[in-house]
Amino acid sequence: xxxxxxxIVNGRLGGGPVEDRVDIPRIEAAVREILIGVGEDPDRxxxxxxxxxxxxAYAELFAGLRVDPSEILTTSFAEEHEEMVVVRDIEVAxxxxxxxxxxxxxxxxxxxxxxxxxxxxxxKLARLVEAxxxxxxxxxxxxxxxxxxxxxxxxxxxVIVVVECEHMCMxxxxxxxxxxxxxxxxxxxxxxxxxxxxAEAMSLIQMSRGDR
Ligand SMILES: Nc1nc2c(ncn2[C@@H]2O[C@H](COP(=O)(O)OP(=O)(O)OP(=O)(O)O)[C@@H](O)[C@H]2O)c(=O)[nH]1
Ligand SMILES: [Zn+2]
Numbered sequence: 001x002x003x004x005x006x007x008i009v010n011g012r013l014g015g016g017p018v019e020d021r022v023d024i025p026r027i028e029a030a031v032r033e034i035l036i037g038v039g040e041d042p043d044r045x046x047x048x049x050x051x052x053x054x055x056x057a058y059a060e061l062f063a064g065l066r067v068d069p070s071e072i073l074t075t076s077f078a079e080e081h082e083e084m085v086v087v088r089d090i091e092v093a094x095x096x097x098x099x100x101x102x103x104x105x106x107x108x109x110x111x112x113x114x115x116x117x118x119x120x121x122x123x124k125l126a127r128l129v130e131a132x133x134x135x136x137x138x139x140x141x142x143x144x145x146x147x148x149x150x151x152x153x154x155x156x157x158x159v160i161v162v163v164e165c166e167h168m169c170m171x172x173x174x175x176x177x178x179x180x181x182x183x184x185x186x187x188x189x190x191x192x193x194x195x196x197x198x199a200e201a202m203s204l205i206q207m208s209r210g211d212r
Pocket of ligand 2: 097098099100101167169
């Protein structure tokens with residue numbers, strides 16, 4: 001494998017291979033430095049292959065940086081469905097950009113198709129979450145990016161996205177409050193303007209909470 005090819009690893013995003021250009025040697029060197037920095041011996045048996053493992057893990061965990069979210073919703077179908085569609089409990093695993101520690105939880109997505117009733121494949125909603133989650137993020141931006149992309153690409157009449165996550169940077173360090181959940185929402189279009197539709201969406205989303 002030539003040097004350039006060695007820098008290209010295949011990441012996987014929601015099951016599909018993506019060409020993933022990640023500078024593996026650079027990540028390896030940095031991880032080795034971190035290990036030294038925290039007072040470890042990067043050459044001891046258990047840590048020898050750690051920089052390489054972390055580099056591969058990061059390629060996968062940040063694969064969203066190399067995905068164009070506008071290409072995810074390209075499959076949409078014209079359907080005479082003008083009522084709400086809700087997909088709830090989509091697992092989220094993202095990284096807070098302040099500490100590069102994970103935040104994990106669920107995203108719930110609801111939308112009302114536009115005038116021409118264009119709907120998208122249900123899995124595409126989960127792929128959209130993956131594309132925006134697998135990058136350094138803040139939860140608020142993750143939430144609104146998903147909502148804005150849906151509104152724009154599907155020309156939906158209304159969109160609601162609710163994300164609930166626990167942030168490891170709040171659980172494991174700093175203030176150390178494990179179990180604290182952060183809830184964020186982004187509401188667009190008719191769901192923002194119409195309190196009755198919004199309440200319907202919220203009740204569909206909240207129904208899941210009792211089931212869990
Ligand atoms: N709004 C928002 N804040 C976040 C998110 N993830 C982490 N944070 C917060 O980012 C803030 C960074 O604060 P700083 O004061 O710069 O960093 P810090 O000294 O490590 O902060 P502490 O966590 O309070 O120890 C912290 O309050 C985190 O809780 C997120 O997704 N959204
Ligand atoms: Zn953080």
